[in-house]
Amino acid sequence: MSDAVDLLIIGAGPAGMAAALAAAPSGARIALLDDNPLPGGQIWRDGPHAELPPKAREMRARLDACANVRRHAGCKVIALAGPKRLLLEDAERGWLLAYDKLILCTGARELLLPFPGWTLPGVTGAGGLQALIKGGLPVDGERLVIAGSGPLLLASAATAKARGARLGRIAEQASLGAVGRFASALWAWPNKAWQALELFDATYRTGSHVLAALGSERLEGVRLQVGKRVEEIACERLACGFGLVPNTQIGEALGCALSDGAIRVDAWQASSLADHYAAGECTGFGGSELALAEGAIAGHAAVGMLAEARALWPQRQRWQGFADHLNRAFALDPALRRLAQPDTLVCRCEDVPLSAIGGRRGWTEAKLSSRCGMGACQGRVCGSAAQFLFGWQPPAPRPPFSPARISTLAKLADAAESQAPDLSSARTPG
Incomplete structure (x- = not known):
């Protein structure tokens, strides 16, 4: 036997939360899954050292008030279990969940590029370091270098500095011209301009990238290319992030078509697979504002509230413009392939x-x-x-999509048995 819902939402970041809140007034039975303990995704990640913005707290409170939205925290999708049915697992159990409509809000992960020394203890992703600090990792007094590309470097640096880290350098691989053009156009998105001013740090350098992490047993320093010169900076932590990669594995397994490495969607956030929608960074990186708009459109559309969905198209278009501007400015330098x-x-x-x-x-x-x-x-x-x-195409996803208990995997046999035709009453010839 399996549970059943009208609408299943995978991922409780900004897009997933917005989708659930948009669909909830319809009265549909909604399940919201996430592998974190609380909603918010990576951008609104909770923890002992996390400071949630008012928007995140407000959306959590609204979700708690929705009687028809069931949240499943610490929950992972393990495998497909037939048409419109998934095998799930949390800390307590594994179970089958059937659905009528599905919205993928599976977010993105960091792009980590290999360079000499990147496996040394003390080297992490930029977003990874931010998550560790929010979860309680002590960095007080530690010397830190952050390298890679995009606004996440500034956000990670701010989180580390707030917990007492000593920032030695933020190395942005994009050129001064590219970053300058990006900054000069931020007047069109005033809140983003203000964020950039708040996060800016005097150690920020453009046209700069990591060459190697230095050390034997653990990280002792970093070698950087800064314009035409090479610098070495002593540090205990190095955080490198080269942008984000959409998490499309579950969408691919279901049969959703991709475009430029992200799940392809139409104006209603509908994927190429009927009754399956997608929103947020699994459809392309654009920040929390774009994810919120896309999630709300998908939630409205999935329950047939098309007028409400259409009303949000201008908001989505505005933030898609910011996303396009951002992605052009911080495109990766081909020289990084030679690290x-x-x-x-x-x-x-x-x-x-x-x-x-x-x-x-x-x-x-x-x-x-x-x-x-x-x-x-x-x-x-x-x-x-x-x-x-x-230029290799990443490997196709194969179940189980995450490590799972044997007892959970055994439920796939139950799913296969329930879908087998019942021949017990079939009449034999003669």
Whole structure:
């Protein structure tokens, strides 16, 4: 047996929360899943050192007041279990959930690119460091360098400084001209201009990127390319993030078409698969404001409130303009493809160096020769890196999508049995 809902929303970040709140007035039975303890996603992540914005607290309170929205925290999608049915697992149980409509709000993850020393203790992603600090990681007094691309560098730096870290450098790979053009156009989005002013730090340098993390047992410093010169800065922590990659695995497994690496949607946020919608950064990176607009449109559309959805199109268009401007300004320099050396690990899970996969024609050949992408992350880290380095299409998702208990996986047999035709009453010839 399985539970059933009218609308299933996967992901409780800004897009998922907005979708649930938009659909709730219809009275539909709604389930909102997320693998975090509380709604908010990565941008509104909770923790001992987190400071949630008023918008996040207000949306949480509104969700709590919706009697027809069931929240499943710490919950993961493990596998497909037939048409419009998924196998789920949380800390207590594994179960099957059937749905009529589905909205994917699965967000994005950091793009991590390999460079010498990137596996040293003390090296993390920029967003990863921010999440760790919000969760209670002590950084007071530690020397920190942040490198990569995009506004996340500034946000991560601000979080670390607020907890006492000593910031040595923010190294932005985009050129001064690109960043200048981006900043000069922010008048069209005044709140973004104000955020940029609040987050700016005197250590920020454009046209600068990491060359290597230095140290033997753990991180001791970082080597940076700054324009035409090379600098070395002593530090205990290095956070590198080169943008975001849409989380499309579940959408791909369901059969949703992609466009430019993100789930393709139409004006109603509908995917190529009937009754399946998508919103937020799984459809392309654009920030929380765009995610909120897309989520609300998807929620309204999924329950047939098309006039309400259409009314939000101008809001979405405004924030899509910001997203397009942002993505053009912080496009990655092709020179970053040359950071990894022959002995640099590309697949950290299986200890596969660049020399073992360079020259291969794709994922299948790389796996056959080196086990690249076959470790615990199932290609989520090295797959995105290899796509940037070699142009390989990331590996297709295969269940289970996350580690699961045997008892949970056994429920797939129950699903198969329930879908088998009942032949007990069939009449035999003669």
